[in-house]
Amino acid sequence: MKKHIEVNISHADLMSVASPGRYVGGETNVIIKNEILNELRTNGYTSAVRVAFGFPDVYEIGMSNLAMQILYKVLNEPEWCSCERAFSPWPDMDKVMRDKNIPLYTLETKSPLNEFDVVCFSIGYEMAYTNVLQMLDLGGVPLKSADRTEEDPIVVCGGPVAYNIEPMADFFDAVFMGEGEEVDLELAQMVKEYKDSGKKDRQELLRKLASIEGVYVPSLYKDEYDLEGHFIALKPIEDGIPTIITKRIIKDLDGIPYPTEPVVPNMSTVHNRAYIELFRGCIRGCRFCQAGYIYRPVREKSAQVLCDNGIAIEKSTGYDELGLLSLSTSDYRGLPELTDGLLKAYEGHHTSLSLPSLRIDNFAMELMNKISSTRKSGITFAPEAGTQRLRDVINKGITEEDILKSVRMIFEGGWSTVKLYFMLGLPTETMDDVKGIADLAIKIEDLYYDIAREKDIKVRRPEITISTSLFIPKPFTAFQWEAQDSIESLGEKQRYLKSLIQRHKSIHYNWHGFETSVWEAVLARGDRRMAPVILDGYKQGCIFDAWDDMFKYETWLQVLADNGLTVDQFIGAIDVDAPLAWDHINIGVTRKFLALERKRAYEETVTPNCREKCAGCGAACFKTGVCYE
Amino acid sequence: MSKKKYDERVLAMTKQQHLVHYVLRTRFARKGAVSYIGHLDLMNLFGRTVRKSGLPILYSQGFNPRPEMVFALPLGVGIDTEGDYVDISMSVPIQPEEFVEKMTPLMPEGLSIVSVVYKDEPKNSLMSVVTMAEYAIKAPGITECVKKIMEMEVVEVEKKAKGKIVTNDIRPQLLELHEDASLPDCVEVLVKAGSTSNLRPESLLQACTRYAGLDPEDASNAGVTRLCLYGGEYPNIKRIEEFT
Numbered sequence: 001m002k003k004h005i006e007v008n009i010s011h012a013d014l015m016s017v018a019s020p021g022r023y024v025g026g027e028t029n030v031i032i033k034n035e036i037l038n039e040l041r042t043n044g045y046t047s048a049v050r051v052a053f054g055f056p057d058v059y060e061i062g063m064s065n066l067a068m069q070i071l072y073k074v075l076n077e078p079e080w081c082s083c084e085r086a087f088s089p090w091p092d093m094d095k096v097m098r099d100k101n102i103p104l105y106t107l108e109t110k111s112p113l114n115e116f117d118v119v120c121f122s123i124g125y126e127m128a129y130t131n132v133l134q135m136l137d138l139g140g141v142p143l144k145s146a147d148r149t150e151e152d153p154i155v156v157c158g159g160p161v162a163y164n165i166e167p168m169a170d171f172f173d174a175v176f177m178g179e180g181e182e183v184d185l186e187l188a189q190m191v192k193e194y195k196d197s198g199k200k201d202r203q204e205l206l207r208k209l210a211s212i213e214g215v216y217v218p219s220l221y222k223d224e225y226d227l228e229g230h231f232i233a234l235k236p237i238e239d240g241i242p243t244i245i246t247k248r249i250i251k252d253l254d255g256i257p258y259p260t261e262p263v264v265p266n267m268s269t270v271h272n273r274a275y276i277e278l279f280r281g282c283i284r285g286c287r288f289c290q291a292g293y294i295y296r297p298v299r300e301k302s303a304q305v306l307c308d309n310g311i312a313i314e315k316s317t318g319y320d321e322l323g324l325l326s327l328s329t330s331d332y333r334g335l336p337e338l339t340d341g342l343l344k345a346y347e348g349h350h351t352s353l354s355l356p357s358l359r360i361d362n363f364a365m366e367l368m369n370k371i372s373s374t375r376k377s378g379i380t381f382a383p384e385a386g387t388q389r390l391r392d393v394i395n396k397g398i399t400e401e402d403i404l405k406s407v408r409m410i411f412e413g414g415w416s417t418v419k420l421y422f423m424l425g426l427p428t429e430t431m432d433d434v435k436g437i438a439d440l441a442i443k444i445e446d447l448y449y450d451i452a453r454e455k456d457i458k459v460r461r462p463e464i465t466i467s468t469s470l471f472i473p474k475p476f477t478a479f480q481w482e483a484q485d486s487i488e489s490l491g492e493k494q495r496y497l498k499s500l501i502q503r504h505k506s507i508h509y510n511w512h513g514f515e516t517s518v519w520e521a522v523l524a525r526g527d528r529r530m531a532p533v534i535l536d537g538y539k540q541g542c543i544f545d546a547w548d549d550m551f552k553y554e555t556w557l558q559v560l561a562d563n564g565l566t567v568d569q570f571i572g573a574i575d576v577d578a579p580l581a582w583d584h585i586n587i588g589v590t591r592k593f594l595a596l597e598r599k600r601a602y603e604e605t606v607t608p609n610c611r612e613k614c615a616g617c618g619a620a621c622f623k624t625g626v627c628y629e
Numbered sequence: 630m631s632k633k634k635y636d637e638r639v640l641a642m643t644k645q646q647h648l649v650h651y652v653l654r655t656r657f658a659r660k661g662a663v664s665y666i667g668h669l670d671l672m673n674l675f676g677r678t679v680r681k682s683g684l685p686i687l688y689s690q691g692f693n694p695r696p697e698m699v700f701a702l703p704l705g706v707g708i709d710t711e712g713d714y715v716d717i718s719m720s721v722p723i724q725p726e727e728f729v730e731k732m733t734p735l736m737p738e739g740l741s742i743v744s745v746v747y748k749d750e751p752k753n754s755l756m757s758v759v760t761m762a763e764y765a766i767k768a769p770g771i772t773e774c775v776k777k778i779m780e781m782e783v784v785e786v787e788k789k790a791k792g793k794i795v796t797n798d799i800r801p802q803l804l805e806l807h808e809d810a811s812l813p814d815c816v817e818v819l820v821k822a823g824s825t826s827n828l829r830p831e832s833l834l835q836a837c838t839r840y841a842g843l844d845p846e847d848a849s850n851a852g853v854t855r856l857c858l859y860g861g862e863y864p865n866i867k868r869i870e871e872f873t
Contacts, residue, residue, distance in 0.1 A: 012850035014665060015707050021670065026662025026738045028677075264677065266663055266737065267670045318677025320695075349680070350694040414634070 002115045002151065003044035007105040017092040021267035022059035025107030028264040029316065031072070032108050033082045040109070049192045051075050051083045052106050052116040052139075052153070056123060056131035057546065059087040060269040066277065066325065067122045067159065071180050073259040081188050084108035084116075085263075088131040089138065091543070091550075097138055104138035113139025114153065117191050120184070121157040126523035127516070127546035129168055132157070133538040136171070143535065145173050145219050150199045154191060154209075158184075162216075163247075163294055164475040164582040166234075167523055167530035169218035173206060177214045177585060178247030179280070181256050186212050210241055214248035216585070217241075223528045223581075229569065231527050231581050246586040247294070251624040253280065253301045260312035264319070273321035273354060274313040276306050278338075282327035283610035283626060285617075286384070287395045287478035287601050288426065291327055293589045294476050296617060297625035298610060303334030307341035314351055323354040330359040331611075339367055357382075360406035365413055378417030378463070379410045385426060386436025392604045393428050395478075395597070400440065407444050411451045417463040418444060424493050425471040425485030427601065434493045438500035441466050441507045448506075466501070467510040468494070470517035473571075474524050475582045476589065478597035483573035484521045487514045515553040519545070522560075522570040527581035530570075533563045590618035650687060650697060650718040652748040653728050654755070654870060660709040660854075661739035668703040674737060679717060682731040687718040699755045701858050701869065702762065702822055705829065712743065712763075712857030714869050716755045722747070746870050758872045761804065761859040762822035764830050765815055768851035772816040774841035775806055775833070781840065786832045799836060802828035804863050819866075822858065 014020035039046040053072060055062030062068060068085070075083035084106035089097060097104065103112035113119055119141060121132055133143055141155065142148045148155070157165065158176035165175045176183050187209060194205045210217040220241045224232045236243060250256050262274065281298035282291065310322050322342065326332060342353060352371050358364050360379065383403055385391045391398065407418060422437050441464050448462040470490060473482045485493075494511055501507045523530065536559040537552075544550040560567065574580070576595055583591070593616065600607060607615050610626045620627035659671075666674070676696045679686055688694035697718035704710055717728075725745035732742055766775075778784055784800040805819040820828040830853045837843035861867035 010850060011707065011852060012846070015849060020665040020706065021662075021667075024662035024665050028737050030738075266674055267666045268673065272673070315681065318679075318681040320676075320680065350688050 002112075004040040004046075004111060004115060007103060007110045007112060009102060013096050013100070013102075017096060018090065019059075019267065021265075022087065023089070023093060023107075025110075027107075027266055029261045030108060030263050031076045031083070033076070036082050037109055040111075047196065048079075049081045049118065049188050049195060050111075050116045051081065051118040051120055051188065052086050052111075052113050053083050054086045054113070054119055054121045054132070054135050056088050056121055056128040056135060057544070058090055059265070060267070062087045063263070063265045064270040065122065065124065066275050067124075067180070069259045069262040069275075071120075071122070071184055072263065073257060073261075074181050074184055075188065077257065078185065078188075080192055081185070084111070086113060086135065086139070088135055088544070094134065094138070094543070103140050104135055114141050116153045117195055118188065119153040119155045121155075121159075123157050123159040123161045125546060126161050126167075126520050127551075129523060129534050130538045130543045130545055132168070132171065133535065134543045137538075144170050146170070148173070148202070150202050154202075154205070156187065160290065160294060161524075163290075163585055163587065164524065164526075165216070165218065166223070166528050166581045167526035167534060169221075169528045170531035170535070172218060174209045175216040175218065176248070177216060177245055178587075179250050180248075181250055183212060183214045183248045187215060207241070214246065216245045221584070225529075230578065232579055234581065234584050244584055244586050247588065249297075249299075249588075249622050249624070250280075251299070251622070253277075253299050254305045258305075258309050260309055261316040262313070264317045271323065272319065273323045274310075274317050274319040275323045275325050276309045276313065277301065278306065278324055278326040278329065278332040278335075280326075281619075281625065283331055284328060284397060285395055285597070285607055285609060285615070287393070287597055288384075288423065288471060288474070290474040290477050292477075293594070293617075294587050295327070296587070296589055296619035297622055297627045298331075299625040300332065300334070303337040303341065306334070306338050307345065310338075310342045311345050314346065314349070320349075320351050321354055322351065323356070325356070327357065328359075329355050329357050330361070330364070336363065339370075343370060360409055362409075365409050368413070378419050378465075379415055380419040380421065381406070382421040383440065384421065384423050385429075385433060386422060386438070386440055387433045389604055390426060390429060390433045390436070392606050393601045394423075394426060395601070395607055397606065397609060400443075403440070404443065404447060407447060408451065411448050411462075412455065416448065416460050417465075419465045419467065420444075422466065422468045423471045424468045424497075425490050427471075427479055427482045429485070429493075431493070431496060434497050435500060437466060437468070437497055441501060442504060445504060445506055461506045463508070464506055465508045465510060466497075467512075468497070469512045470514060472517055472521045472524060475580070476585075476587055476594070478594050478601055480525070480580070480594065481574040481576050481598065484518065484571040487518065490514055513548060516545075516548065516551050518567060518571060519551070519553065519556055522567055525570050525574075525581070529563070529565060533559050533565065536562065588617075588619040588621050593617045648687060648720065650750055651720070651722045652716045652718050652751055653723060653725060654746045654748050654751075655715050655717055655728075656743040656745070656869075657713055657715060657741065658709075658711045658743050659704070659713075659740045663737055663739035664709050665707055667706050668700070671704060672698065672700060674740070675715060675717075678732065678735050678737065678740075681735050684723060684728065684731055685720045687720045701755045701759045702827075704855065705831075708830065708853045708855060710855040713855060714755060714759075714858060716748070716751065722749075744870075748873065752873055755869075756824060758860040758869060759823035759858050760821065760825070760861060761819055761863060761866065762828075763807075763817065763819050763856040763859070764833075765817050765854045765856055766830060766834070766851055767815045767853075768834070768837075768843060768847045769814050770847075771837065771843065771851070772806075772811045772813050774837040774843045775816045775818060777841040778833070778836050779803060779806055784836050784840065786835045786839070788832065799828055799832050802826055803833070817856065819859075819863075821863075 036046050086106045154173045156174045162175050279300040281295040452459045687697045699716040701714035802821040807817040810817040834848045838848045859866050
């Protein structure tokens, strides 16, 4: 057991880096357990379980993450457990820490990560993998699970990337599948027993952890490949280890504690607002969307509980904006009741609501007129594909008529800024579909001038922005077997689209770099052979890969080749019957259903949403939510 | 928005009566973690805290209403203070006692209210009142260094402005060295501050390394505390509370 030390960063060091507020803590609503801290200061030791919650990106991003706020509260609830926060130091601070041998510390008690019993990461995107290694490395924790001893923390992670964590399998002792509110504490409880008995047998603890529903212990499994390098299987190395790990979900969202007193950063973050969570899951079933499958089934919170949350959170934070979070705001059935309640409670407070992913209809227009802050900002649509054919392929239940009707409403309401999100490289995409993107934007441009003429509005130039991202085949989607489009083909499509809108001055085109998307696909569908690649990349200086200006594609390609692997191995088409590196994880939605959805995609057949008609995806096995409404 | 709707809105706004600002001139202090945030962040932090108090804050008009607050002088990242000021406007008169009572338990760690006076509609903006600031600067041997600087006639330092390096003379901005209050490693100085002429403590530290042999490492590690802000014309020093 390492004796407690308090890391002290000098004033000069803080003044030498950008945004020193990232590294000092002291925020409103922060939780510091004084009894535990006193114990640490006097004895250098505590019997409580100490969890360091790491977010593998910079402070401003991590502090806007709801999962971290939720689990911070949950893990600080029991007397015998405490949870503190740590973030990735930006490269300037990273350098200071390495040069001066300052270990990465938590913001609450300034303790080095290697002092904790558990180091837990919430990982929202694959490109954050190298930052996990950076944090462990700076925190003095051995990077590989196999190299850790009883002296070292148990390193765990959760989040959407956990469903295929194979590329990071070497680095995590245990992985949470699904929602963490309950399973986090179950793991902490086992660590408590391990700690109470003097931390004798780490291996035995890992075996025990594997018996918790929803916990995956990578080191207890071995991967196999055929001679051509195709993945064949992942098997437990001993008896008594589950062959399938089923994700955990919270059955009743009203019944779990919600962080109505979240930590409020002193400095500005990505979003300076409080959040409430309307529901989990999505009834829509877009075939490319991982979130749409992995969070099934849809479970709603009641409008009453949400309204109470919203009132409490405004009081405890002082924020002047409340974000209503979900994958599709308009699908929340209690939305009128909730927004009415909140607007009434906030009367005279100048607190506004932020409603992302709201479908524009009469109700939405009325609501937006009541919320002043949406006035200036533009309205965003995500048709994802340019033609009806391709929208049917991806099961995006939205027609051109829907879009134009909504756009008409917002133009008539006085807005003139529209953002349109599309994806390039979707399965079955042709140049006609690419042309469809330009056609739609041009129709919207024409519509603006038509309405201006009809209504005799002073004509401004509308601002129509097309953004294209690139399709990335993700595990646990109907398109998990698909190939990613080649860089050459994508380049051609991008140039074509650009040429089509060139003469239209009010249409702007933003696009996303190809390289990051290719690498994201490699990581998303990677297997355990990627672990040494990620480690080598990190050693060569790759961190903050999610930041375009920091991403080093050439380095990654080199490292991949050095490890005897190719990009094509991971982004190419996979046979529908072939074993997948993530087959040992059960998200409820069955592989059979995903294959059926893929077939329907190729037939251009739409699957009704969960509320229209149950498609039999398999998520009903959790016996809750929309499946039992 | 249609022309008609727009006109209606403008009319509604012009019809609105002029709102009286019932001001609480608040002297505040900060130290510790909260000293490492920028001025805008500090303003937002104050805004959130006032909002939490439930006091009848006056909000700015327009599309994006914010609590009406005026800060006397921006406070740089990493600088502590014992005597900065903010005017916080209320829509009805609020007694300083009530304000302090409601705000104190809500103040973030390291940020505190020192004293509050009530001002009925101040005539001068708080920002225009400030002309001088008193700083305590801690660094080994700093007092001797500043003494040397004060003996010079011209003290040129370099400053980055809009990407260019500009040289200017800070000597006229150095007003007093308070000998009796200073220790060898902690100097107290009175300098010009505010919108017309402002000496930043970094510039003084730079001068000390350049002309008086202060170790650059010590200079970057120097602890700076703004002790108080003042108004008036030197040597006629007036407290900020005195201004109406």
